[in-house]
Amino acid sequence: MRKKLTTALIALSAAMMLSACTTSPTGRSQVLLYSDAQLAQSGAQAFAGMKQEIPISSTAVTNNFVQCIANNIIQQLGPSASPDDWEVVVFDSDQVNAFALPGKKIGVYTGLLKVAQNQDQVAAVIGHEVGHVLAQHGNERMSQSTLIGISQEAVSVALQSNNVAQSGAIMSAFGLGAQLGVTLPFSRAHETEADIIGLDLMARAGFDPRQSINLWQNMNKASGGNRPLEMLSTHPAPDTRIANLRANMGPALTTYNAVLNKPKCE
Template structure:
């Protein structure tokens, strides 16, 4: 009875939590409200910013702000023109350049985006920076953080159902089954899900930067530079990101259609 009830609850959650990603139309499961995600992420972001050392490079800081604001503006124009004006109130855009040699950038829900100085060493133009910021803005617009939280919730529910199913088995069997389930969930669900988000953010980012007036062809050369700068590669099936070669290949395939449809 408990098993049937758990399956029913999972089915109900999946039916009531369905949404669609702007620009791609992909169906996604969102089990947590935007308000809950934004409240939690804002607290984490404020804590991070308090401890982070902001860059003193005025030129690069101005560059991040300039390109970020242009892409945010293009994003909001798209949302308004496609009947998604209500989504705009969820964003309070903020673009910061932080002093760190790490080659990275990240996005928090609600449009809080941080770029590290190390990444700026690979950026030689506004167009190349737009590749990065378009990608990060896309994560926010697609609500990938919310979706990952929801996916983790389902994983936990699945583990509970598994435990109920094996409740009459020996402790050893339960332990082995739980271990297998955990490994299967990580490599079969969580990591591929993360790679899907990265690929989707690449695609959406190309569109957003193009709508903002930047050259999407620069995405290929930028990711080639990123690939050359990286050290040892993690096997793709164990990584949260697609391989460099796959990422570049996917971008090259999408570019002609994106330029034809979205270039001003």
């Protein structure tokens, strides 16, 4: 019975992967198990919860500044993209961060505006976060967790059915291996991909892509250098990130220089 269950779980995992294979905006292979509607609903629910839990900035100048930048980024998402379809909220928090969620939600923390020194640097962050949504990284991470869970269950059943000694230790090692070998590298790949997409978005919107490098230099300085080893981090090390941005700066600068009407959100 256990052998049949193990075989069924493996077959289910393989079938799910084959049926959900797609390609990201940069050409990277992905497995996406969830629909856009499911992700949009989850994003909207999460955003609603955050608006109830975190104070929202009431400063008109700050809100207008962030909205202006976001609008210019959103307008690069396609001919039918409209800023009116997106909800942009400035949260009054010292967190140096921003995010975008499926369901067309963007959140920016006021703490970010103390580190990002101009409209171009804020645009680099918003472009990056929207890049995560465009590349469906949330869907990919959820799908990945689902597949890892199925695989772990299959291994657990196989170990128990064959009375394998130290099965608990083996399962713990399997979990760690999944984290170091799959989850964290995928997260770093997502961050790098979002940087590339964001660089293109901000350049097409007329924001200076060179400021993305200044932004991450500021971010590194603000962190005080207190970062985990890159191998154990979900984000690339600052030097790695900056090197990747520099490597993709040529096309972004060409795009930026061709934009005649640059935004003036400041």
